[in-house]
Amino acid sequence: MSRPNETEPLLRLKGISKSYQTTEEHVSVLQKIDLSVSTNEMVAIMGPSGSGKSTLLFILGLFLSPSAGEYIINGENVLKLTRSRQAEFRRKRIGFIFQGADMFEHSTVYENIEYPLIYAKSKPSSRAQRIHQVLEQVKLTHRMHHSSNKLSGGERQRVAIARAMVNQPAVILADEPTGQLDLDNSQQIMKYFRSIASTTDTAMIIVTHDQNIAKECDQALHIENGQLLSEK
Numbered sequence: 001m002s003r004p005n006e007t008e009p010l011l012r013l014k015g016i017s018k019s020y021q022t023t024e025e026h027v028s029v030l031q032k033i034d035l036s037v038s039t040n041e042m043v044a045i046m047g048p049s050g051s052g053k054s055t056l057l058f059i060l061g062l063f064l065s066p067s068a069g070e071y072i073i074n075g076e077n078v079l080k081l082t083r084s085r086q087a088e089f090r091r092k093r094i095g096f097i098f099q100g101a102d103m104f105e106h107s108t109v110y111e112n113i114e115y116p117l118i119y120a121k122s123k124p125s126s127r128a129q130r131i132h133q134v135l136e137q138v139k140l141t142h143r144m145h146h147s148s149n150k151l152s153g154g155e156r157q158r159v160a161i162a163r164a165m166v167n168q169p170a171v172i173l174a175d176e177p178t179g180q181l182d183l184d185n186s187q188q189i190m191k192y193f194r195s196i197a198s199t200t201d202t203a204m205i206i207v208t209h210d211q212n213i214a215k216e217c218d219q220a221l222h223i224e225n226g227q228l229l230s231e232k
């Protein structure tokens, strides 16, 4: 994968619009959104319920195609790729932390982190070392062989982070990663995010309702009436 040059941001959205067509109505959610994110940057996306935050994150994660616009990541116009090439790109270059830290409940912590490595076809011989590395980063080595359904809320969120970062993605997308956590756990998660963003070639894009989390990010953006507005 070629590295972007110094002036080119890691990721760029240009004129992204998205509408949903249901049998009864046409719902216009995003209108001509522009966004630039650089490596090592942390970006908060805020906005009222129903404003399109998850829609934007799903477009960034290549789970959803926009109705119009361009999406360039690592110099590649990813909307031009076939769906299967997009899925491959996602597996290798994008980490996703879903709301509620969904995981395979009857698998162990270790297995949950191994799945994305398997999907990305990483060499079996290098997997164990990488899993140990990310577990150390989120301080969960002692829970490696624990069944996932026996973890606390904060621990689940840390497994979700380890899983999102295991393939060394260019960008990690997190949908309300601290929504169900208390203040201490939220601050700890933000510390991990900052350490990932500053020590690896990764950008973080975080959907949040929490103003304190947005304050810790380099860009705080609001979706209002389909537009993306900058806060500072």
Ligand SMILES: Nc1ncnc2c1ncn2[C@@H]1O[C@H](COP(=O)(O)OP(=O)(O)OP(=O)(O)O)[C@@H](O)[C@H]1O
Residues within 6 Å of the ligand: 020, 021, 022, 027, 029, 047, 048, 049, 050, 051, 052, 053, 054, 055, 056
């Ligand atoms: N598949 C769909 N078909 C039709 N409308 C949809 C679809 N998915 C989302 N919407 C609508 O698009 C709008 C934006 O939804 P989205 O989930 O992106 O909001 P959100 O900002 O993430 O909200 P929340 O904070 O509640 O999670 C909502 O009005 C929603 O009803």
Ligand SMILES: [Mg+2]
Residues within 6 Å of the ligand: 053, 054, 055
């Ligand atoms: Mg949402």
